Amino acid sequence: MAENEKQSLKDKVFESQVWRSIFRHGYADTHRNRVLQVAGNVFLHLHPTKTRRHALRIRFTWCAGGVTFLLFLVTVVTGVILMFYYRPTGEHAYIDIKMLEFDVPFGMVIRNMHRWAAHAMVIAVWVHMFRVFMTGSYKPPREFNWVIGVILLVLTLLLSFTGYLLPWDQLAIWAVTVGTNMARATPLLGHEGPFYELVGVNARYDARSFLIAGQVVGPPALLRFYVLHCIFIPIAASVLMIVHFWRVRKDGGISGPM
Amino acid sequence: MPIIKPVNPDGTDPSQATWSRRDFFALTGWAGFLGGISAGLLAFGRFMFPRVLFEPATAFKAGFPVEYSSGEVSERWIKAQRTWIIRDGKGFCAIEAKCTHLGCTPRWFKDANKFKCPCHGSGFKGFAEGMDSVTVGINFEGPAPRPLERIKVALAEDGQLLIDKGPRFRFEKDEWGKPGSFLKVG
Ligand code: HEM
Numbered sequence: 001m002a003e004n005e006k007q008s009l010k011d012k013v014f015e016s017q018v019w020r021s022i023f024r025h026g027y028a029d030t031h032r033n034r035v036l037q038v039a040g041n042v043f044l045h046l047h048p049t050k051t052r053r054h055a056l057r058i059r060f061t062w063c064a065g066g067v068t069f070l071l072f073l074v075t076v077v078t079g080v081i082l083m084f085y086y087r088p089t090g091e092h093a094y095i096d097i098k099m100l101e102f103d104v105p106f107g108m109v110i111r112n113m114h115r116w117a118a119h120a121m122v123i124a125v126w127v128h129m130f131r132v133f134m135t136g137s138y139k140p141p142r143e144f145n146w147v148i149g150v151i152l153l154v155l156t157l158l159l160s161f162t163g164y165l166l167p168w169d170q171l172a173i174w175a176v177t178v179g180t181n182m183a184r185a186t187p188l189l190g191h192e193g194p195f196y197e198l199v200g201v202n203a204r205y206d207a208r209s210f211l212i213a214g215q216v217v218g219p220p221a222l223l224r225f226y227v228l229h230c231i232f233i234p235i236a237a238s239v240l241m242i243v244h245f246w247r248v249r250k251d252g253g254i255s256g257p258m
Numbered sequence: 259m260p261i262i263k264p265v266n267p268d269g270t271d272p273s274q275a276t277w278s279r280r281d282f283f284a285l286t287g288w289a290g291f292l293g294g295i296s297a298g299l300l301a302f303g304r305f306m307f308p309r310v311l312f313e314p315a316t317a318f319k320a321g322f323p324v325e326y327s328s329g330e331v332s333e334r335w336i337k338a339q340r341t342w343i344i345r346d347g348k349g350f351c352a353i354e355a356k357c358t359h360l361g362c363t364p365r366w367f368k369d370a371n372k373f374k375c376p377c378h379g380s381g382f383k384g385f386a387e388g389m390d391s392v393t394v395g396i397n398f399e400g401p402a403p404r405p406l407e408r409i410k411v412a413l414a415e416d417g418q419l420l421i422d423k424g425p426r427f428r429f430e431k432d433e434w435g436k437p438g439s440f441l442k443v444g
């Protein structure tokens with residue numbers, strides 16, 4: 001192809017109305033433009049416009065928060081894919097998981113990605129918290145982000161717990177029986193907890209039956225956990241993650257070495 | 259330019275009033291908003307407790323007393339009803355197979371003469387030929403804080419045993435002697 005033909009093809013593409021409607025102007029790789037690109041992009045604008053050198057030191061952050069977020073994204077993507085087959089009912093749940101494992105092409109990969117990413121996320125979030133503690137990054141002005149972090153930690157554990165019931169096998173049912181039985185001892189709201197008389201809760205109406213929709217871990221509990229696992233907790237966690245990252249930026253970026 | 263001050267029809271200064279119109283609307287707005295949200299939350303709280311639960315009935319007929327021999331832990335109803343029926347020289351008692359730690363189903367080990375929970379290892383005293391059933395189900399190892407709960411045993415009109423998991427009898431509340439916790443059969 002002759003040089004000028006190449007050039008005219010390039011012009012046809014890059015000067016076309018379609019291209020121009022998406023990218024308003026050409027891009028000169030200057031300092032100013034890099035900053036503007038980050039600040040002006042809907043997906044990137046949570047980033048600081050400028051990153052200090054120390055913030056990239058892997059030995060300081062271990063990127064544990066970043067890893068946690070990446071693993072969260074993996075669970076979201078693979079989880080949504082699993083939802084194409086999984087039905088949260090007493091008759092179907094167990095057999096649908098079996099089907100995903102043995103009859104759906106790549107089903108086993110997707111299921112295991114979801115499972116391992118979920119386990120790894122729980123580990124990563126603890127590592128991240130440990131790192132934030134050890135580097136003293138919870139100190140002012142970052143106290144509030146620590147608080148948001150604690151809620152994110154709880155939500156991560158709840159995601160793990162609610163997901164654990166969904167395979168609907170013996171391990172799942174008894175683990176959740178044990179786990180939700182602890183809710184009986186909730187102060188005020190559990191029917192075996194301290195001060196339960198003050199509220200007047202009983203086995204039929206208390207924190208545990210709120211969670212499992214009755215007194216035994218049965219199909220209604222499965223449905224309830226499914227909704228919590230796939231809708232409620234992921235949305236709550238996403239909202240808080242947005243605030244978390246925003247606050248990292250607003251609190252002056254990643255804290256520096258002491 | 260002269261500053262024009264707003265004046266009420268009666269000549270008073272509106273900014274001196276304790277309540278401006280703006281305050282009033284802001285407050286009603288917030289009250290309406292918060293009231294609506296709270297009503298919604300309360301309704302949701304109630305919504306999560308259905309009036310009807312589709313759970314297995316608590317009472318069942320367990321056959322005639324003659325079908326049980328004295329001195330053994332009967333596992334006949336363990337799969338279907340999660341219940342052990344125990345007959346000693348004086349009569350019957352029934353134990354729900356539900357660990358008092360966190361609710362798993364313990365297993366009966368005849369040879370070791372104890373009930374053992376697979377979840378965290380709680381152990382409860384067993385029962386054998388010639389024993390009195392008063393000590394069956396008392397916790398002696400593992401995390402379970404109290405003995406297994408006994409449930410109601412009675413005779414139905416047709417002479418069968420009638421077991422009811424609704425009324426429960428707890429050792430630590432001194433309820434194992436209460437009517438219903440034990441069925442005397444001559
Ligand atoms: C879903 C869980 C979480 C995610 C996805 C997450 C993500 C992140 C990310 C990406 C950062 C940037 C720095 C880094 O990568 O280390 C960060 C910083 C931070 N996180 Fe988290 N985090 C989570 C949970 C927590 C928890 C459990 C805590 C503590 C209780 C916490 C407290 C903080 C604090 C204080 C900072 C600022 C650290 C600094 O400026 O050096 N986060 N988080």
Ligand code: FES
Nearest residue numbers: 357359360375378
């Ligand atoms: S539930 Fe039986 S020992 Fe924990």
